[in-house]
Amino acid sequence: MKADLVLHGGRVVTHTGEFHGGVAVRDGRIVAVGTKDALPGGTREIDLEGRVLMPGVVDPHCHLGVDYDYDEDMRTETAAAASGGVTTVLLFARNPNGGYVDFYKERRARGEAQAAIDFGFHWGIQREEHIPDIPRVAEETGVQSFKCHMGYEPGNPIGIRSSTDAWVYGAMREAAKLPNGVVSVHCENTELAAMLKEEMKATGRQDLGAYTESRPSFVEEEAIVRVIKLAELTGCPLYIVHTSVGRGPEIAAEARARGIDVTVETCPHYLTRTAYDADLDATAKISPPLRDEHEQDGLWKALLGGSIGTIGTDHVPFRKNGGDLWSEKPGVVSFAWELPLMLHHAVHERGLPLSSLVRMNSYNPARRFGLYPHKGAIQIGADADLVVVDLDEEREVVHSGKGTCLWEGHRLKGWPVMTFSRGREVFADGKVDDAQQGKGLCVNRPASERA
16 A cells, blocks of 8 residues: 655664664554665655654653743744654643643643644642642543652742642652653752852842852752652652753662662753853843853763763743843743754764664653653654754754744754654745644543543
8 A cells, every 4th residue: 555655765763773764654654664665655755865864853841831822832832843853742731720630621622723743741740739639630631740840939930839848759659650650850959949049149140150059059969869769769750850960860870770760851951051151141041050061061971871861952932031130030942953952062073873862852752751652763653753854954043933042143063854743744945834733633642532
């Protein structure tokens, strides 16, 4: 039977290696993988001319509908993601005033009406009542991933409520009972962060480095050690989000050697920018903060050594006030540039194998959050979520959308040139196909829909 789409003549890169060939797609899924001779004919056939074919990026960490309207963000930001080779995004979503079952139904429906690519959720623990509700929420939303925040002092600019140790422990006890349960934690000691912030504010400093120095590395390291202990006690898989300190992956590796299931995520901004870069000001505020070259070097050592599991963007469009450092909202956008940043800085500059990048960008996040084998891999039966990359293309970062970009004008080598979501061509020839918006699907399904 003829395929709908055949991509051939490419350098196909998977999480285990690479080969010269391509894939065939029918009804949105991969039906054949191999050399051109092993592939069926297709209604549409594309010669990749030696360019790289990889699984689409599974971005495990973003926040949409926080400062801008949710519907608007799901439209504009998933389009930006598609332009960067991202085919699935997972939103860390919070509902501080209620539960998550009705919230899921609303957010899923609104998201599917707008999104260009597939999306899913993690639920934020923002009130004590969220914890005993975890079994029901997992059953009725299909979401088995829950996030506990630390480091957000009362009155913080974005209204996040930090979890106590009791909340983290309680959430872990419940999530550990689920087939794919996992608790993600933003690791910073909340009390220390609050105290040191007030001390730094009293100095009158408004530079970006002041924010970093108000939340020193040990504030993050101590929290990492603490939540790993709670994961050990409960047997709950732990996902440490947006790690900014070089010691973090080392601590996690030591824990894994003791049999603790812990995954470390870092972000492109921690790998490529520091708090002391001359062109950055308070609008580059992120939580946890950008750090110095010492911490950055530690993260690169960990990434190249294999102790970082995933790359997440922590993409969040915020309106920045451009004024007071301490009331500035923390967050930047990077959907469109995460893959080019990693191709340039990790693959070209530091020799990271492409298969290792695929593991961190696609395979590992898909496995961690229960999406594999449908997502994160090039294999028969998987969704045809694919990105074609030109490793030799060089161009500058240009940002015209919402939020703060830290790389405007940076010249990068290696860019996505085509993105397919379940076999649909979403991005090509430098633009996103508007007709594909509203065709993304929620990857989380309640038990009643999976039966």
